């Protein structure tokens with residue numbers, strides 16, 4: 001894993017939570033890391049806190065044009081992207097019966113289409129370099145479903161199919177594409193659930209604790225390593241056993 005020194009890494013949505021922990025881990029391993037958030041201010045603030053190996057960019061991952069511009073800028077500033085972590089994601093929960101088109105579309109557009117845009121934008125230079133590591137952050141919800149999250153489950157399950165198809169397209173070019181499927185991880189996203197719901201979920205987790213962003217970052221850095229070059233199209237669950 002030490003071979004990530006000077007690797008150019010792009011983590012989408014790295015301003016907080018899991019993405020931020022991934023950026024911190026990559027920076028610790030000596031990589032040159034780009035993170036993005038919806039505002040330049042948030043991205044700059046997080047990058048400053050993460051240290052000199054991390055640079056912040058503004059990007060709306062739900063916009064193809066914005067993602068294309070992001071990849072161009074990162075490539076210009078840091079060099080060809082070798083590791084892409086598709087982490088940016090949102091939830092807009094609600095029962096299907098009452099789900100608005102906007103709620104559905106925003107989640108698909110950000111969580112699934114955003115990963116497609118980033119892969120497509122980074123593909124050309126990765127293919128040219130005949131090297132790449134792509135890690136898509138899905139969820140246990142994409143594997144098991146979850147009431148109130150049909151939009152999110154569809155996007156996260158979609159990422160898994162997308163990963164398997166794209167992994168087959170680029171395997172011969174030494175590019176791996178894998179999924180990390182986190183369980184319940186303590187971040188701002190899950191803080192919305194409140195204490196009572198979190199306690200009920202924790203009870204169901206075989207490890208009897210919610211995960212940390214660092215638990216996910218460790219798995220992401222593993223799949224991002226040059227040594228992980230024979231692992232592709234797979235889904236690595238990091239969930240304390242709740243997905244079993």
Ligand code: NAI
Pocket residue numbers: 012013014015016017018019036037038059060061062086087088089090110111137138139140181182183184185186187188189190
């Ligand atoms: P978070 O809400 O703390 O952070 C999400 C990040 O994505 C933020 O940096 C935000 O700025 C960024 N983002 C959201 N929409 C964006 C957009 N349109 N353009 C650019 N950036 C955007 O979430 P958390 O918990 O860190 O989740 C990260 C990923 O992990 C998400 O894809 C989430 O679905 C997934 N995940 C999280 C789990 C959890 O328990 N926290 C469990 C399973 C998966």
